[in-house]
Amino acid sequence: MILITGATGLVGSHLVFELAKNGEKVRALFRSKSKLNRVKEVFSYYTSSEKASEYFESIEWVRADINDIPAMEKAFQGIEQVYHCAALISFDPADLQKLRKTNITGTANVVNLCIAHNVRKLCHVSSVASLGKDNKKPEIKEAIEWNPEENHSDYAISKYGAEIEVWRGSQEGLPIVIVNPGIIIGPGYWDSGSGPIFSRIHKGLNYYISKITGFVGVHDVVETMQLLMKSEIKNEKFIVVAESINFRKVMNKVAQELNKPEPKKKLKKWMLWVGWTFSKVKSIFGGKRQITTITIKNLSEDVHYNNEKIRSELNYEFTPMEKVIADTAVIYNKEITAPR
Template sequence: MILVTGGTGLVGSHLLFDLSRSQKKIRAIYRKTSDLHAVEKVFSYYTSTSEAKALFSKIEWRVADIQDVPALSRAFEEVEYVYHCAALVSFDPKDAKKLRQNNIAGTANIVNLCIANSIKKLCHVSSTASMGKPLEGNNITEATTWNPEEDHSDYAISKYGAEIEVWRGTQEGVDAVIVNPGVIIGPGFWNSGSGLLFKKVYKGFKYHFPKITAFVGVKDVVKAMQHLMASEIKNEQFILVSENLSFKTVLSLTAESLQKKPPSRALKKWMVFAGWMLQSLGSIFGFKKQLTRDSVYSLFDEWHFSNRKIKQYLDFQFSPVADCIAETAEIYQSKIDA
């Protein structure tokens, strides 16, 4: 039996689609507030409606939160392999406590149950946000050391803390692999993550910014996860990135795929900083704050993440980001036109 956490998210839903096409027994947990219909919708992007329903019905769904140990314990019954995709993503300073509870304490619960149930292998989905920054240059590998003295977002700290819990599990007998995807491109969740880029560009997004970071297609992420779980590789960490690109390039590729005008105005630091100041003032009156001083400056970062390790271990080949964007844009347009 395979257990998947975070099955109602971008990575989890695509992973479940792949797993459901095998003969393996699959169980996925979800919270009462989660939208299971969104998962079936993702399935329908890649097959007929009837086949999507048939594949979706193969999944055994259990109501359980990763912070609810009793419910989680029941979900672990007869499980041999675990894909831990569940995580809270937020860059609002007000969510600092929630991030630690969900991403660190929640992962600790998963690890503890993996130990208690003698799970054969755990795959933990982390993020490039948890990777350390080099002392010199801007190239980041799995060997780059995390520096606690640097400024890190609460999200990055929580994902790094979650990884520490996984490494603890490996010391207590659990075989595990950690994957660190960059910005994940894929369809189905248009109000969050990269999906929001498609929505914004389709409506006429005007600004671009120079930040360079890692991008990867969701199909490549779930393929790498499954290959690692099926291999004899254990207690290793892998950056998953297809290409390091500027957001200007990615936004332009998205606009081209959606047949929209590409963003033409360069975002300046003073413009973003002014927006941060306005949000800071607004937060006093209860408006949700989405930018922090650190995130303002991060919009102008230039980091290059290496995918050499996963290529060496698995001879893995990534899809070009342009192709991932084009496929996602096609699905988005079919959703708009439906």
Template sequence: MILVTGGTGLVGAHLLLKLLESGNKVRATHREKSNLEIVKKVFLYYHPSEKATDLYTRIEWIQADLDDIPQLTTAFAQISEVYHCAAMISFDSSNSKELRKTNITGTANMVNLAIAQKIEKFCYISSIATLDLELGERMISENFAWHPEKYHSEYAISKHGAEIEVWRASQEGLPVIIINPGIIIGPGFWNAASGLLFKKVDNGLKFHFPKITGFVGIQDVVLLSIKAMRSNLINEQFIAVSENKSFKEVLEKVASTLQKPAPTKTLKPWMVRLGWIFQSLGSMLFNTKKQLSSRDHKALFETSLYSNAKSKKDLDFDYTNIQRVIEETGNFYILDKENRST
């Protein structure tokens, strides 16, 4: 049996679907107030109602918080593989303590139990936020070290700390895989992460900004993770990025798909320094009322290019181009919007 943590999130829900489609027995963790229906909604994007319901009912759900060892111990019973997708995502510095508790301590609990239960293989879904560029290089790869002297968000620090726990477990005999996705584009979660881009453009977003970073479709994240777990490779790390794109390009494609006007105003550094746009940026990017810090705003203008050469070579993986991913996700957004209005 396969254990998936964070089963009600974007990655977890899509991962559950792929595993079930292949006939795997799966158990998924959720928190006390999680909305399990969102998982069924995701299944309905890809299958007729009867098939989606059949797949959904095969999930063995178990309530288990990452800091509750007895609950987690029960979740690990008769498990052979683990996909650890559960995480807290926040860019508010005030959430630092909770981020570290969930992402670092929670992951430590997971790998400790995996070692104790002699799990065959453990996959951790991390983030490109943990990867830094080496001096003199143009693209970021899996081989580059974390540079503690550089500024990192509290989220990045917590995910890096979680990776350290996974690598520590690998030294204690646990076979591991770490996946570092870029910004994940996929349907169903319109009030969080990249889903907000579709919602904000639909509501008339005016500004774009010049940041360039790595983007990837949710299907590619899931398929790459499964392929890495099915391979003979262990103790390896893979960047999951389809293409490096500017937010301007991505937002224009989102607007085109939704048949909405694209953002036409370019965000300038002086605008952020003056502070008059902090509030709207915090809302647009992170769905929070908290203002961005002066250090956070610098990231809005950075170019970070990520190499996917390792996953292509070692796993013979082909990525879906981002234009197609945006079109497919946008069509699901339109469908959801139509269903809400009926």
């Protein structure tokens, strides 16, 4: 049986759908029943409502938090493979302890349980945020070492810490693979992750971001994860990025597919600093900080990712981002025009 943590997120929901469609025995973890409705919606994007219900019901859904050890012990009974997709994404400094508890301690729990239950293989979903950088080289590769002296976000540090726990598991005999996706584009979660690119442009967005970074479609992330788990490859990490392209190009393509005006004004650095000031003041009164000094730094630097390792190991070709965006926009348009 296959266990999936974070099964109600963008990657997790698409993964459980593919595994259920392929007839795999799946146990999927969730924390809130309300999020299961979104998973059902995701299933309905790709098949009839009858089949979507059939696939959904074939999954053994278990309520468990990755930091609830007794619940996790029960969830691991009879498990042979694990896809660890659960994580907290936040760039608010106030969430530091939550990030550490979910991303580092939670991953350590998953690794420990994998070892205790003799799991055959673990796939850990990390992020390009956890990769090292070398300013002397034009592209980021898996082999570049993490530099603790760099000014990293709390989120990046927590994802790097999670990887350390996974590597520890490999040293204790647990076969592992790690995927480091870029910004993941896919349907169903319009208020989180990359989803607001679609929802905000649909409502009307004037400003664009001029920054090159890595993007990938959710289906490519899910497919490469499954291929790695079925392969003999172990104790390796892989950058999962289809293209390193300018954010403006992505935003313009989304606008075209939604039949909305393209954002015309460049978001300048001084505007980000104004936003940082307001965000910091707002946080004093309990609001979430959306912009930090590290956010401003990251939005000002172009980053190119080299995906040659996974393309070579799996003989894999990524879906062009223009097609990923177009396909996602079709679903978005259908969803916002569907009767409620």
